Amino acid sequence: MSGILTLDDRDDVAILTAPTEIAGKRVATGHKIARHAIAPGAPVRKFGQLIGYASAPIAAGDHVHVHNLSFGDHASTALAGEDLAHAEAAIPRLPACEFQGFHRADGSVGTRNMIALIATVNCSATVIRRAAEEIRASGILDRYDKVDDVVALSHGTGCGMASEGPGWENLQRTLWGHATHPNVGAAVFVGLGCEIMQIARMKAMFGAEEKTRFHGLTIQDNGGTRATIARIVAEVRALLPEVNRIERSPAPVSALTVALQCGGSDGLSGITANPALGLASDMIVGLGGGVILSETPEIYGAEDLLLRRARNDVVAAALRERLKWWEEYTRLNGGSMDNNPSPGNKAGGLTTILEKSLGAVAKAGSTPLEDVLAYGQKVRRRGLSFMDTPGFDPVSATGQIAGGAQIVVFTTGRGSAFGSKPAPTIKLATNDDLMRRMADDMDLGCGDILGGPVSLRDKGRQILDLILATASGQRTRSELLGLGDNEFLPWQIGAVM
Incomplete structure (x- = not known):
């Protein structure tokens, strides 16, 4: 069948890169089809990783989605830091570059004033x-x-x-x-x-x-x-x-911290925009800067990818503790960690939280996990940090900005009207159709990675260039639209008395 993409030789499913008719039903781009027959109860893999279990017999070529794929328990098998050497080798060595920022008395540098x-x-x-x-x-x-x-x-x-x-x-x-x-x-x-x-x-x-x-x-x-x-x-x-x-003046990328966000995700998020942003994240780390991954419920099932590159046992233990806290928190409030994906995510091709998390973690690139932060806590180390936040975008971004992020980069496949202040948001579209439909809201399209002339690495460099231009004063689409006044939303925990 043409118009399909296999991400890993171990995968049980392939991804549709164009709308396809299956069993008399039109199935949208980004959805999954079976590469071979799968028995009920058998594990199903995408990205080479577990995304769920077959809940019904699946024949080769069948559409794989909520009707025949379900969430199930997953066991963390990662050893803390077992891939740390590979993560350190993934830090790129790049020539120095700068942005034009506002230098503050405390040594920090602003992208806005x-x-x-x-x-x-x-x-x-x-x-x-x-x-x-x-x-x-x-x-x-x-x-x-x-x-x-x-x-x-x-x-x-x-x-x-x-x-x-x-x-x-x-x-x-x-x-x-x-x-x-x-x-x-x-x-x-x-x-x-x-x-x-x-x-x-x-x-x-x-x-x-x-x-x-x-x-x-x-x-x-x-x-x-x-x-x-x-x-x-x-x-x-x-x-x-x-x-x-104050005047803008040159500042090194080491003075920059970027918040990584995604919302309204689809089946292409983990294939185009998220991994491209991950490569840009690696470049920022290579230039001495910092990036913040967050949304603890949306790394659930993909935590091993972070634990294996944790800087030390303390960092790994902090991440495990936060995931355990969230399991108990959702249980006490009558929820489930598989409450996500949302209906829009599912319409876009995502089926379980395990699948969504694998794509979400791709935003963080491949470098070592240096720190785990409490919500809104100031960034303490350069490189990749993880901040404990909910998956709700405004609450999560509010915490990242409080932690010091001067720029937010937000990937979306279904579409988003998100903006933020005082740190501006750059929005990346995962597919060409969204880029056309919501051109006023999207800053950069990533759909040209699919079968197009642009490689993931080229797109990562485009994203980095856009981040530096924005840091130097170029207005984002969300700024031009006046978004950001209503997205300040601190995370509320505890009783209302």
């Missing part, structure tokens, strides 16, 4: 949004060409929560991570005044001393909603000249 209005609690969400709208509508930002935007980062928590524990710690790290982000020239914290998430406590916890960069006020102390909006606007007007003084 924004003023962040940060709500400490849901009660102050409206005042910061109204203030940001008023500032933008006034036209004053036009006078300050080095200031990219005033962004309002609001959320739905900050009170009615425990004052200690994982949920509180997540929010603390997230708020402080955005206030101190390299892409933020100044931050204004705004609270109600009586909430759990106190500004003074957060500053004391993180040791804030830079008075010109961090500011705080509360609605209760400023006379209510209208008075506080006026105060925020006045504060921003006073900050603009100072924030505008």
Whole structure:
């Protein structure tokens, strides 16, 4: 049969590279067909790895999907670091290159220069949004060409929560991570005044001393909603000249951290855009930079690919502990780790979480896993880090940005309207059809890898070049569309009280 792709000689399935009629039914690109007969209960492999078990007899050439393939237990057999030597050899040696960034006093380098209005609690969400709208509508930002935007980062928590524990710690790290982000020239914290998430406590916890960069006020102390909006606007007007003084100047790629994301995935995600992004990730690591893989539920079943290249036993144990926590967390909440893929993922050809995870991990390339981070925790080491986050894209990206990522790269096969601030999002389309349908949303197409003149390595270099251009100020599609104001979504854990 023409129009099929076999990814590994060990595979039981092949991938359709064009829509095909099977048993009188049109089956879309990215779906799977059996390479040979498969008995009920037998394991089924793709990428040379287990993706599930046959739930019914499968004949050669049959469509393999939810009607005859099911999720099942998988056993981790990886030894920590057993492939570390190969992972170290995968770090490319590349000539140095630079981007034009904003150098901060703490040594970090921004790809954007924004003023962040940060709500400490849901009660102050409206005042910061109204203030940001008023500032933008006034036209004053036009006078300050080095200031990219005033962004309002609001959320739905900050009170009615425990004052200690994982949920509180997540929010603390997230708020402080955005206030101190390299892409933020100044931050204004705004609270109600009586909430759990106190500004003074957060500053004391993180040791804030830079008075010109961090500011705080509360609605209760400023006379209510209208008075506080006026105060925020006045504060921003006073900050603009100072924030505008900075100029872009050359910075090494070692100063760059890139967040790796995927959403609305399809059967081609793990074949085109994700592995191409993985090669770009390897190049960034080779240039001394950092990349962050996340979405713990979406590496489930593919964790061995990371454990085998863990830098040491401590890193491997931290990843195993997070996966065990998620198994218990989903069980207690009546869920399952196979709650994913979503209906859209399944329509695109993905059948089980094991299959989806194998494609998702491809974004991380082949270099050593250097660290495992808590949600929103600052990146501690160059190279590949893994951050524990949910699979929900806005929550995951919010944590990665809090950790210091100055750019987000987001692959999608079904389509996405995602954007982020203060770190811009680059979106990669896995297939040509999506690139045509959502041209205004996609920054780069990766469908030309399939049977086309472009190799995975060539596409990886294109992605790297696009990352550096974006880091130097080139606007992404999501920025041009004004996306990112509603995607700040900290991970909430724990009881609402």
